[in-house]
Amino acid sequence: MSETIKITYREALKAGIREALFNDERVFLMGEDVGRYGGAFAVSKGLLEEFGEDRIMDVPLSEAGFVGAGIGASLAGLKPIVEVMTVNFAMLPMDQIANNAATLLHMSGGQLNVPVVIRMSAGIGKQLAAQHSHSWEPLFAHIPGLIVVSVGTHEDARGMLSTALNSPDPVIIFEYTSMLNMEAEIPADSGPTDISRAKIRREGKDISIITYGIGVYKALEAAKRLSEQGIDAEVIDLRVLRPLDEDCFIKSVSKTHRALLVEEAWSTINVSSEVSARIMEKAFYELDAPVKRLGGIEVPIPYPLHLENASVPQVEDIENAVIKILRP
Amino acid sequence: METKDKLSAEKAEKLLYQLLLMRKFEEKSAELYTKEKIRGFLHLYIGEEAVATGVIQALKPEDNVLGTYREHAHALARDVDAGAIMAEMYGKQEGCSRGRGGSMHIFDKEKNFFGGSAIVGGHLPLATGMALASKKLKKDNITVCFFGEGAAAEGIFHEALNLASLWKVPVLFVCENNLYAMGTALRFSHAVQEIEKKGQAYGIESKAVDGMDLLKVMAAANKAVEQVRNSGEPYLLVCNTYRFRAHSMFDAELYRKKSEVEKWKKRDPIPKFRKYLLKENLISETQLQEMEERLETEIQKAVDFAEAGTWEAKEELTRFVYSENPES
């Protein structure tokens, strides 16, 4: 194996942004507090000093306005990286995303491309209560015309942005606040990662754990613990929530014959609902057990730690769910 | 000035007590945050106390108050119990929002205190709507809505003001212009920096006042409240102020100079008011001494109450998603 480096998720994201700014003059970063404040979560710290105000644009609290402007700038030849500080504020520009970014190519009969990249941090885990703890990936994944990706590993934190910027179509990137300080090893020459395929993060033969985002490392940890109990779980990181890489998980389920679908978003009408439906449609006769969904409890996320933790699947919950499927 | 003339010794004492309670309560909160008793986001109001105090003293108990995530002081001014606020920040079920909300979501319906809102600008149309209800129900209470100058860049600010003016409803919008929205200075947020002009553009009577001087805020607020009550129409009061502390506990304050903060601290509204009271013989040194003791007792009582509080059982997690007594 090639040389590896130890890097935090935050550093990996920043390296991706820096590289994009270096490689293409048309790329610029725009968002609330990305410059002078250093980024709400210090992801873009230092970039203003390095690239100047033209490339690192602080914007007012006007999410509908500046996301819409990013879409406009992409129509007119630029490659904006628009940062919505967190997904919790993304309902304000949702109209711009759903009604402009996602439709212009189609409505114009293929004339207009919208090569905008919209990044937002997401997820729960910081005791920020109901209005600041949303897992709204499924809302975006519902919309045709968008490419929706979820950064579940350090490798993708480093590599997804540059690929997204090459897309002729709008890409929504979900990053996870609670992972920012997490360290991991990635290849020293780690570069662009694709934004069209799911990835098997751990091979196994007994069950497919299909997940994304914060679920990836949790599922890997659960798989490790399960292996000590003689259960060999495969872990699939969906990575792309729209359009779904169906081949990957259908193949996996056809091999393991069991599936546990894990995500933090509310349990019904979420990404797992769609994955489950596809498994029914494409691999029903391969199944040895009913598909099981393990999602977020359907409640606005409460502030106290014990209730917050109880609101989303934890490693033990994944472990227990797998055992229940395999050893009923 | 009307207020100055009328200020009784009794009221003067009450106001000073309130200012000091806000200050000390929040200093204690900061300390408890570093001890990890309080988690999540904590936004301190230190430096801005004259605004909430000056405006809320002009209200009647039946008036509605809405605030932001920086709302501890407003809740205290509204006589929400300090212990219930502290317990809320601990996440204990004895808190005013049962611990579900934390620091950013203080609610007390009995006191007509309606939060505690953490999506910037999100509560402005609620205020317009509450005032609309007062008008339709022919009640003579008014609604007061506090928000920052950063929020005035959001589209929703403009919609809420226009609707309030169009419908002629009794709402007082109070802009707490502390010059920064997180790290974004006023001049980077607004092309026109006199926020009062934005109210005028919608046909709303709008005034700016020195928010570092309690007497001036009181005079302006008394007039504004009276006018809203008598006319049944909206009013915008811009209080120019400054936050002495970081935006939240996660802020390295890269965007402003220490010397600027020090300069503003010289205008601290609390010593100024205290000096005035001594000069005018509205308070004595002995009273001040006695006040210190009372403050210490009240804060200790609040902390003890929070410490003694209990955690809500996990089994109750999914309560309050829907009403428990739908017929009521």
Ligand SMILES: Cc1ncc(C[n+]2csc(CCOP(=O)(O)OP(=O)(O)O)c2C)c(N)n1
């Ligand atoms: C819609 C929305 N966008 C962004 C944020 C993140 N955020 C929280 S407070 C804040 C600054 C708000 O500034 P201002 O309105 O002036 O109020 P202040 O905090 O100064 O009291 C920002 C950007 C948010 N909570 N909601």
